[in-house]
Amino acid sequence: MGKEKPYLVVILIQLIYSGMFLLSKKAFDGGMNTCIFVFYRQAAATLVLLPFAFIIEGKDLPPLSFITFCKIFGLSLLGITTSLNIHGVALKYTSASLAAAVSNCLPVITFFMACLLRYESVKLQTSSGIAKITGIVICMGGAATMAFFKGPELRLLLHHHLLSSHDQLDVAQGSGSSSIWIKGVFLMLLSITCWGVWIVLHSGGSRNFFQGVHCF
Incomplete structure (x- = not known):
């Protein structure tokens, strides 16, 4: 059972993320301001975690x-404030399913940024390098399919009102428009990119980050 625990934790985290995307989308469709939502979310998390x-x-x-202190402020500004606020706007323009799909591109973007900043390397002559490239292609292909192909709406027999749209007019003006949908997709990718850079900065530090940019 000990070997299976990490996999169970990963599945649990994905379920939590899925619920967060659904509830966030419902709040935005109900008229909640994205910036205020992020503020309340982080304030509640601070109050819960600070005593611990x-x-x-x-x-x-x-x-x-x-x-x-400046490094912590910079990391928080990039990985928390900027990323979450952009993500909120993108989620308002798109859907919870797209948010879940694009969030799975985080390892790909993080790996790309790590390679760009000389923290990772890819050797195409090895099996591990081929596996990494194959995984990147499959991941990006799946995310692109979810982003640019919108099929018919699927309603289950147990369709709950929480998952339905708050206002059909808002949906028609929001995620129903192709131009706004594409804008939401790019904002979602920008949010994930900020998140990936945030992770790389955690591993390498701010000084190594700027050194990597200078070398590039």
Whole structure:
């Protein structure tokens, strides 16, 4: 059972993300402002996690220098504030299914950014390199299919009103328009790109990031 736990955790995380996309889309269709939604979401998370941080890590807190504070602020601005706000606007223009599909491109974009900044390397002569490239192509192909091909609406027998549109007029003016849908797709990719850069910065640090940009 111990070997299966990581896989079960991954499945659980994906289920949580799916529920988050559905509830977020429903809130946006109901007229919720995306920026206010992100603020409430992060404020609630702060209030929940802050006591645990003080209880568990309160005795071993290292001194916070100004440079470290600036790095934390920059990472939060890029990976949390910018990414989530762009993601909220994109979700308002598209659908929860697309958000779930495009979010699976995060490993691909993160790997691409890591290669661009010299943190990862791809050797096409090896089986691992071929597997990485194959996975990237399959992942991007699936996401592109979800993004640019909108089939007929599928309603299940147990279709709940939570998953339905709040207002048919809003849907017709929002995700029903092809131009707005495409705009939402690119905003979603931009959000995932910010998220991927945020992950790379966590692994390499801000100084190595700027060094990588200079070398490139």
